Amino acid sequence: MVQPSENASTTIQKLAPEVLTEIFLRCVAISSDEYSNLCQLRDPSQAPLLLGRVCSRWRMVSVSSPDLWSNLTIEDHFSSQENIKKDLVAANLWISRSGSRPLSIRINFGWTFGTEEFPQLLQLVASQSWRWKHIDVLIPLEFHHMIFAPFQTGCLPRLENFSCATLNDPKPEHVCSLTVSSAPQLQVLRLVGGLGPHIDFSGNINHLRTIRITIERDPGMPGILSLRDFLTCLTHCPLLEDLAFPIAEISTAHLQDIPSVITLSHLLSLSLVFPSGNDVGYLFEKLFLPALIRLHLSMEHHDDHYVDWRYLTSMLAHSRPHLQDLRLDFPMAEATLIESLSYIPSLTSLSLDSVECTDAVLASLTIDNSNPSKGLCPNLETIDFGSTYSTLNFPRHAMIPMILSRRRSLASTGLTNRNALENVRCGALTFGSILFDPDIVKCVDEGLKIEYGHDEDEDSNSNSDENDLSDDYDEDDSSDD
Template sequence: MSSPFMSRLGTNYCPEDEEIAEIQTLLAEPLLQLSHLDDEIAKLQAALGDLTQERARLRAYVDAHRALISPVRRLPLDIIQEIFVACIPTHRNCAMSAMDAPVILGRICSSWRAISLSTPRLWSRLHIVEPTCPYNSAIAVFEEKLEQRLQTTTAWLGRSGQCPLSISLQSTFDRTSFTSTTQNHLIQALLPFASRWEHMTFTTLFSVLATISHLTAADVPMLKSVSISEIHEPSEDSARWDSLGFLRGPEISSFYIMGSSFSPMELPIRWEGLTNLSIAERWTAGGPSLTSEMSLQLFSRCPQLRSCRLLVHDGLNTSSRVGDRILDLPFLNTLDLQCVGTLSSTIRQLFSRLSFPQLRHFKLRGNSNHDDNVSYAPFLAAAPRIESLDINIELFSKPSLAGFLRGLSPTIREIVINEFPIRWREVGSDIFDDEILASLTPSPDLSTPCCPGLQVLEINDCCSFSDEALLRFIQSRMLKRVVIRFTRDMELDIQPELLPLVQSGLHLDLSYPPPAVLQFSPWQGLADAPNSPDL
C-alpha cells in the first residue's frame, strides 16, 4: 500500500494539523478492512474451538478403549511381581517414603496396590529412622510421629511373609529425656522378626543394643551380616559387648563395627566363620585401640577372611615380636588398612608375620608419624600378587615412595594415590614429582620400568609433576584409564596430543582448578546488588 507519508514512517517526525487530517482520511479504508478481517478470524477461531472440542472427545474415547487392550494389562501376575521387585533399591534398604519403592508402586492404581501388598519380597528391606524432636516442639507431635513409625514398621515387616529381612535402624543422639525410650521402642518392634533377620545395620547407642541382649544365637538362625555404628554416650565406658549373644549367630559371615567403647578382642563373634571383617574404632586418648599384635590375634581367629578393614594404632614404644611364625591367610582378597601412630612399627610387626598369597586389592590410609626409614619390604613380600593399590601420599617420603613403587609386584594393574584435603606438608615438599612419574615411564634407560602391567592411574590432589612428564608417561604405556586431579593451573594442554589414544579407548580425565573470577561491581555492599558477576 502506497502512502504520501512513506518517507516519514518509523521516524520521529511530528505532522502538521493539515497532515493529521490527511492521515485520518487515508486510514479510513484500511481500518474498515481490519474490522472485516477481525470478524472472519473470530468466526474461524470459533469453528476451530468446536473442532478442538470434538477432537478431544474422540481422543478420550479412543484412549479409554486402547487402555483396555494395553499390553501391561495382560502381563501375568508373576511378571508384574518381578518388575516390582526390580524397582527395589539394591544398594540400600527401602525408605518409609511415598517417593520410594515399594510404597510408590501401590499408589498407581488399586490393582497394583493389591499386587504390591501381596508380594512379600517387596517388604523384606526396610530403613527405620528414629524421629527427632527439636527442643522448641511439642512432645505430643513427636510422640505422634513415633507411634506412626512404629505402626508402619510392624505393618511393613508383617507383609514380608517368611522372607529373610534386611533392616537398618538409624538413631540419633540428643539429650532429651525421651531419646533412649524412643530408640528402645523402635528396636523392640524388630524383636518379633528376629528369626528372619539376615542383614542388620544398627546406628545407635550401646544402651539400646543392650535391651536386646537376651537374644541368643538360636534366636537369629538366618543372620548373615551385622553392622554396628555406635553413637557414643558418656555412660558407655563400661559397656558389656560380650553380653550381646545374638552376635554369636552361626551364619554370620560379615561383621562391621565402628565405635569407641568396645575392645575388639572381647566381641562375642564366631570369628572362624567370618569372610568380611571391618573394625573402625573412633580412637580416643586413653581408650581401647587395635594394635598390630591384636590384629594378628584377630587374623589368627579368622582363617576364612576374604576382605578386611582395620584401624591399627601402634605407638613408638610398641613391642616387637618379629620372627614369630608366619600366619597364612590363604583367602584374603582385599585389605583396607588405616594406620594411626607409628607406621614403621605397624609395617614391621604386622606384615613380617603375615602371608596372603591371594591378596589382590590393598588400601593404605592414615595419619601416621612420618618415618623416612620405613621399609615396605615385609608387605611387598607378603603380597606377591597384588593388582590394585590405593594409598595416602602423607604416609611416604619421596625415597620411601620410590622404593615402594619399585618393589611392587609386576601383577599390579591399578594405582590410586590420594592426599588429605587439608595439606599437612610444608610448601615445596611435594613428593609425586617428575622423577617419581619418570620411574613409571618406560624408556631406553629403564630395562624394566616400575609396574610393567599398569593399566589405571588415578592421582588426587598431590600432583607436583609437569604436564610434559604426564604426556610422556601416558604415551609410553598402553593404559585404559587415567584420572588426575591437579591442584595447580594448567601449564600445557596435552589433551590434543592424546586424542588418538582417547579415540582408541583410553578414558582420560584431567581436571584443573577453575580460574579465579575477578569482580569489579559498583553494587558491592548494597542490599539489592545484582548477582551477575559482569556488573
C-alpha cells in the same frame, strides 16, 4: 478414537493369587547384595501399601503375601514423639504380616529427643533377630547395645549383612561386645562411629567377605581392637575380600602362636590404621596377599622421631600383588618407598602423606621413554603428594621432568601400552610455582589436572516430605472393587 477394551480392566482380576503375588513382588524386589531401596514403612504412595489401596482383592492378596512385608525402612528425619509412635505401630504390623520370612531392615534415626517409643522400636526389631538377613542402622550411640544384644545370645542363624553407624560422643560405658560366631552366615560387617565394639572373631572359620570398621578417636581416647584381634580376624576369615581395621593396642605379649605365613588369597582391599610404633609390622610382614589391588595404611599420631616403616616392602616382595591403588600416611625413608614401588608396576593411583618428596623419589617416578625399563610404576594416572610439611619444599627441578615424562605422546614413542598421568595433587602452596613452566602449561591445556589438597566427596542428601499414615494400618479397612 480408540475405545479401551471392556475386558482390559478385568483381565488382571482373573489372575491366580500366586501370579498376582509374583507381580507384586516385582514392585518391591531387591537384589541380595544391595538393599538401598527397601520399602518405606509409612509411605502409602509406594508398594506394598499402595497395592492394598487399589481394590479389596489386591489388598487381600498383598496382606497375605509375607515376602512383600519382609523388607522395610524405618526412618524419621524429625524424630518427633508422635512420628515414632506411628513407626512403632507400623513396624508391628509389617513384622506380623511378614510371617517367618528373613527380614531386611534399615533404621535411620539420628536423634530421638528422649522418646519412650524409640527403645520399644529397637526391642521389637531385636526380638526378630532369629530371622534377620540384612540389617542397616544409624542410631544414637546410647542405643546401639540393643542392636548388638542378639550377638550375645547366638540367635542370628540367617544374618548375612550387618551395618551399624552410631552418632554422639563415645564413652567407655558404651562399649559392647560382638561375637561373630553367633552369625554363621554373616558375609558383610560394617561398623562406623563410637569406640567400636569388642569383636570376638574366634570360633569356627566364618564366611565373612567384608569387614569395614571406621572409628574416629581423639588423641588419648582408648580403643578396643587390638593386634590380637587383628590376627584372629585374619586367621578366621579366609574368604575376606575387603578389610578395613583400626588397631588401637599393639602389644605382642600374647602373639607367640603367629603362623609363619598368613595367606588371604581373596583379599582385594586392605585399609589398616595403627598407632605409632613397629609392633604391628611384626604381623604385617607375614601377610601373603597375592590378589590385593587396593592398600591404604595410616599411622595415628606418629612423632618426629619415627622416620621409617619398613614392613611394607617385605609384604610386597613376596606377595607381588597387581596393586592399583596405594595410599600411605606415615613416615617412610626414600629408599624404603622406592623399593616398595619397584614391586608394584601395575599401580595407577599413589597417595603419599608424611613421606618426604625428595629428588630421589621423583627421579624414581620419572619415565625414560627411550628406556621403558627405567622409571617405576609406568601406569600411574594419579599422584597425590599429600599436604604435610614434607611437601612444602619439594624439588621443582625434579617435579617438572617427572610430570612431563608421563605426559609426552605415548604414540610417538611407541609406548601405547601404558597410561598417561592425569592428576597431580599437593597441599603445598608453593606447588603452584610449576604452573608457570610453559611445558606444564601446555600439559594443563591438554587435560592434566594439578590440584591443591585432597578431593572430598560430599554426599548430598535431600529430605522428602513425610506422608502421614491414615487408615493403612487398620486391619478392618478395605477398598471396594
